[in-house]
Amino acid sequence: MLNSILLLSFLTVTSFAWKTESSKTSKEICKNRCSCEEKENILSINCENKGFTTVSLFQPPPNKICQLFLNGNFLSRLNPNEFINYGNVTSLHLGNNGLQEIQTGAFTGLRFLKRLHLNNNNLEIIKEYTFAGLESLEYLQADYNYISAIEEGAFSKLNKLKVLILNDNLMLSLPNNVFRFVMLTHLDLRGNRLKVLPFAGVLEHIGGIMEIQLEENPWNCTCDLIPLKAWLDTISVFVGDIVCETPFRLHGKDITQLIRQDLCPRRNAGDSNHRAMQPSSDSQYDGPSPTLQPGVTPTKAPRASRPPKMRNRPTQRLTSGKDKQVLGPIMVYQTRSPVPMTCPSICVCTSQNADSGLNVNCQERKLHNITELTPKPSYPKKLHLTGNYLHIIYRTDLTEYSTLELLHLGNNRIAVIQDGAFDNLANLRRLYLNGNYIESLSRSLFVGLQSLQYLYLEYNVIKDILPQTFNSLQNLQLLFLNNNLLRSLPDNVFLGTMLTRLNLRNNHFSHLPVRGVLDQLSAFIQIDLQENPWDCTCDIVALKNWMELSSTSVVVNEITCDSPSKHAGRLLRSLRNDAICPEPNEVTVGLTKAPTVSPSTDSTPPFAITSTEEQIPEMHAEVPLSVLILGLLVVFILSVCFGAGLFVFVLKRRKGIDSAPASANNLDINSFQVQYGTTRTMYNTAVCILYSIFYFLCGNKSFLEE
Structure with missing residues (x-):
């Protein structure tokens, strides 16, 4: 008995000592091994290029929401329970680690993780249980790997996943029902080996998609691509350029410009009689043309569509003979010399054809300023600067990039954008500023962006949007402001825009006015208002009525009440107006103010509204x-x-x-x-x-x- 008591005491003391030592170690991570900075109650732990081979022996400071940066280390394998001590981490960066294997249970304990970055590694497969334990994940980036296979059910547990980035991998196809239980809004499949994309089992499960990138894949434009073509014709989201690789007669053509007959020509009896005499349209010309029959017009010599295309990656890799064979260049016919290209020394530049401009990829190059890009690229169309250390965008940084159509500044540390920084980007259609430290938006910020259609501002710390901020963006169609700190929107904030997509998810809205805000969205299609602390009192009645008058596809996700306590957790649509606002006078005012006051009468004196309120007692109410x-x-x-x-x-x-x-x-x-x-x-x-x-x-x- 005495021995049992002594053993129990020893285990208790040992456990207490281990916890004390662990707490002491967590402090040393911020003081010695890694640099830590707290901003907006979020602790950023920078452990980049510190030589880590494992992180299971450490833990971040307790009771702190953390962002953990482990880029550039030697985490080639993630073992089970690798992050068991990191339960308070919401963002995890594991890029450029040479990561080859993620064992089952590696992410156990990361129950609050929302963003996971696995880019620029050596992953070859995503298994069914790779992401076990990440039920809160919303953003997954796994681009620039060697992923060739994804097991069915790999994303089935990620029910909150919204953004999935898988560009520049080696995927030939996607498994059936891979997105069945995922409500994706963004999907990036650029630069893979996809030839077809079926509707059944794949496209049918991404009905709520708002952006899908399918560029730089060797699309086989035959009858098998008709389901993709039909699906593209029914959606109104940004897709990117889908260019045919085969057959040769359609090489270099955009699928959106083709008709069904181009993809799958009808075969009549005359065609079948001499079908054996003509070469297949899917094959390359290897010999002389067959003898032409009378009345048949000779075919012109094939023209070049683009120079040879090489699979390039932003980082140098040691590849085996097998890898070299897989990553070999895709050769096409060429009858003229390629146009000389100037590319910054630290970036990778590609061009789809001689006239399409450069795609400049400077992702994760540790840039502190855009002026470090030397020499300047010639005729750039797309500039990717994600994952760098940019803090300030100066007025003169982009003066020589007037031809840009896409500018990606996401996942930097941008807190300041000087007025007029985008002044000369008249051709820019897409601007990514997500994942930075921007706190406020003003009209001068977007001067010169009259062609802008897609603006991404999610995952910042935006608290204020000044009046008329978006008024100059007359072609703006998609605006993402989710995951910020917004509490209100100014009057006429969307006046003059052509918005069809608006994401206000996960902010601090307690109510949202209809007059001056929602009533300006005449061409509206989708809005996401979920995960806000909605106060279901009299101020929200106007929003509820607007939702009921709108079509069911307008509001993507239901609004759930956060307060008062009697309505907490209930859907706004399920509540009656008299239950939300029992005072008849306040309900009547909320319902009559919007239709009786015209937005154009800004100079109307205050008594114009009072006159409407004075008529309220004349209305028949219930007898006390x-x-x-x-x-x-x-x-x-x-x-x-x-x-x-x-x-x-x-x-x-x-x-x-x-x-x-x-x-x-x-x-x-x-x-x-x-x-x-x-x-x-x-x-x-x-x-x-x-x-x-x-x-x-x-x-x-x-x-x-x-």
Whole structure:
């Protein structure tokens, strides 16, 4: 017994000492091994290029929401429970680690993780249980790997996943039902080996997609691509350029410009007779043309569509013979010399054809300033600067990039953008500023972006949007402001835009006005308002009515009440207006203000609205219980008085008849006097009672109004 007690005491002391040592170690991570900086109650732990081979022996400071940067280390394998001590981490960066294997259970403990970056590694497969334990994940980046296979069910547990980035891998196809339980809004599949993309099992499960990137894949534009073509014709989201690689007759053509007959020509009897004499359209020309029959127009010599395309990656890799064979260049026919290209020394530049401009990839190059890009690229169309150390965008940084159509500045540390920084980007259509430290937006920030269609500002710390911020963006169609700190929006904030997509998810909105904000979205299609602390009181009635009048596809996700406590957790649509706002006056005002006040009458004096409110008492409301009781009491008193008067009248009439005199004249006179006296008595009594009631009601007018 004594030995058992001693053993238990020893284990308790050892456990306490281990926890103390662990706490001591976590402090040393920030003081010695890694640099830590706290901003907006979020602790950023920078452990980049520190030589880590494992992180399971350490833990971040407790009770702190953390972002952990482990880029550029030697984490080639993630073992089970690798991050068991990192339960308070919401963003994890594992890029450029040479990561080859993620074992089952490696992410156990990361129950609050929302963003995971696995880019620029050596992953070859995503298994079914690779992401086990990441039920809160919203953003997954796994681009620039060697992923060639994804097991079915790999994303089935990631029910909150919204953004999936898988560009520049080696995927030939996607498994059936891979997105069945995922509500994706962004999907990037550029630069893979996809030839077809079926509707059944793949496209049918991404109906809520807002952006899908399918560029730089060797699309086989035959009958098998008709489901993709049909799906593209039914959606109104950004897709990117889908260019045919085969057959040769369609090489270099955009699928969106083709018709069904181009993809799958009809074969008649004449075609089938000499089909064996003609080469297949899917094959390359290896020999001379067959003998032409009379009446057949000779085919012109094939023209070049683009120079040879080489699979390039932003980082140098040691590849085996097998890898070299897989990553070999895709050669195409070429009849003219390629146009000389100037590319920054630290970037990788590609061009789809000689006339399409450069795609400049400078991802994760540790850039602190855009001016470090030397020499300047010639005719750049797309500039990717994600994952660098940019803090400030200066006014002169982009003066030589006027041809840009896409600028990606996401996942940097941008806190300041000088006025006029985008002034000369008149051709820019897509601007990514997500994942930075931007706190406020103003109109001067977007001057010069008259062609902008897609603006991504999610995952910043935006608190304020000044009036007229987006008014100059007349072609703006998609605006993402989710995962910020917004509490309100200014009047006329969307005036002049062509918005069809608006994401306000996961901010601090308690209510959202219809007048001046939502009523400006005339061409609206989708809005996401979920995960905000909605206050389901009188101020939200107008929003509820607007939702009910809109089509079911407008609001992507349901609004859930956060307060007051009696409505917490309930859907706004399920509540009645009188339950949300029981005061009839306030409900009436909320329903009548918007339609009676025109937005154009900004100079109307305040009494214009007051006049509408003064008419409210004239409307018929429910009768209060106190007035109803008083009315019944008055009726009862009148009934009693009337009955008493009638009884007296009958009694006196009978008495007069019994004691009547002999003379007939006296009888008539007495009867008349009795009737007259009785009637006058009843009349005086009734008048007195009615006058008393009228005086009581007038004197208690305030009581009745209550």
